[in-house]
Amino acid sequence: MTPKSTISGRHGEVAVAAEGLIKRFKTGRTTIEVLKGVDFDARHGDLTMVMGPSGSGKSTLIAALSGLLRPDEGKVAALDQPNLWKLSDGKIDRFRLEHCGFIFQGFNLFPALTALQQVTTVLGYQGAEKGEARQRAKAALEEVGLGPRMNQRPSELSGGEKQRVAIARCLAKNPQLLFADEPTSALDGENGQVVVRLLRRAATEHGAAVVCVTHDPRLEAWADRIIRIEDGRILEDQRRTPDPNATLSH
Numbered sequence: 001m002t003p004k005s006t007i008s009g010r011h012g013e014v015a016v017a018a019e020g021l022i023k024r025f026k027t028g029r030t031t032i033e034v035l036k037g038v039d040f041d042a043r044h045g046d047l048t049m050v051m052g053p054s055g056s057g058k059s060t061l062i063a064a065l066s067g068l069l070r071p072d073e074g075k076v077a078a079l080d081q082p083n084l085w086k087l088s089d090g091k092i093d094r095f096r097l098e099h100c101g102f103i104f105q106g107f108n109l110f111p112a113l114t115a116l117q118q119v120t121t122v123l124g125y126q127g128a129e130k131g132e133a134r135q136r137a138k139a140a141l142e143e144v145g146l147g148p149r150m151n152q153r154p155s156e157l158s159g160g161e162k163q164r165v166a167i168a169r170c171l172a173k174n175p176q177l178l179f180a181d182e183p184t185s186a187l188d189g190e191n192g193q194v195v196v197r198l199l200r201r202a203a204t205e206h207g208a209a210v211v212c213v214t215h216d217p218r219l220e221a222w223a224d225r226i227i228r229i230e231d232g233r234i235l236e237d238q239r240r241t242p243d244p245n246a247t248l249s250h
């Protein structure tokens with residue numbers, strides 16, 4: 001893995017904070033308000049779970065927090081940016097590339113690239129020199145237990161292995177903000193457990209602020225904080241002590 005960098009020193013500090021987020025979608029003649037004035041923050045070193053029923057606005061919230069989807073109202077302060085959505089589109093893209101990692105249910109891997117190439121390509125976009133990218137990519141793949149599989153393409157990997165490649169790609173960047181949207185929902189219990197443990201480690205060992213959207217109540221055991229959202233509003237914000245020995249049974 002890359003050196004732990006200064007971010008691990010920031011455990012407990014707020015990494016991203018939103019105020020008064022409102023997001024509406026127009027479909028035909030109707031407008032639905034999906035986020036209804038959401039205040040939210042997530043801290044370095046925390047695994048923050050965002051839970052709530054389908055359609056409650058979870059994915060919309062992380063898209064607005066991470067610079068993927070512009071809210072209609074409200075602001076997002078992220079790392080040293082007091083208002084992310086005041087930046088130009090190019091600067092928001094740059095911010096995401098430099099500081100954010102994403103893990104989605106569908107893995108989002110390039111079909112033609114090996115596991116190693118998936119990771120080096122992203123580091124290359126970030127400006128890493130070839131040899132360094134390779135070395136960081138190998139270390140990240142070893143960290144997720146894929147050292148022996150790094151020359152396989154996605155079609156030759158299981159679902160759990162593909163999600164681990166996606167996590168290695170994300171960890172190699174050493175992102176300060178890590179957003180995961182239903183990262184375990186396509187996986188069986190055993191692979192889901194590997195993935196949630198890696199998210200836990202990204203928070204504890206790398207000091208990332210990990211924000212994980214999930215339906216799955218079994219993941220709560222690993223969380224430092226659970227935020228429940230329903231119908232575009234935060235209903236509950238609970239701090240807890242994670243259980244490092246938790247298991248995901250079927």
Ligand SMILES: Nc1ncnc2c1ncn2[C@@H]1O[C@H](COP(=O)(O)OP(=O)(O)OP(=O)(O)O)[C@@H](O)[C@H]1O
Pocket residue numbers: 025026027034052053054055056057058059060061215
């Ligand atoms: N681009 C869009 N255009 C119109 N409506 C949208 C759009 N994106 C999301 N929605 C609607 O906004 C609501 C919230 O969607 P969102 O994906 O944030 O919910 P969620 O809590 O993540 O749901 P799930 O758990 O099912 O993924 C849903 O009713 C959805 O249909």
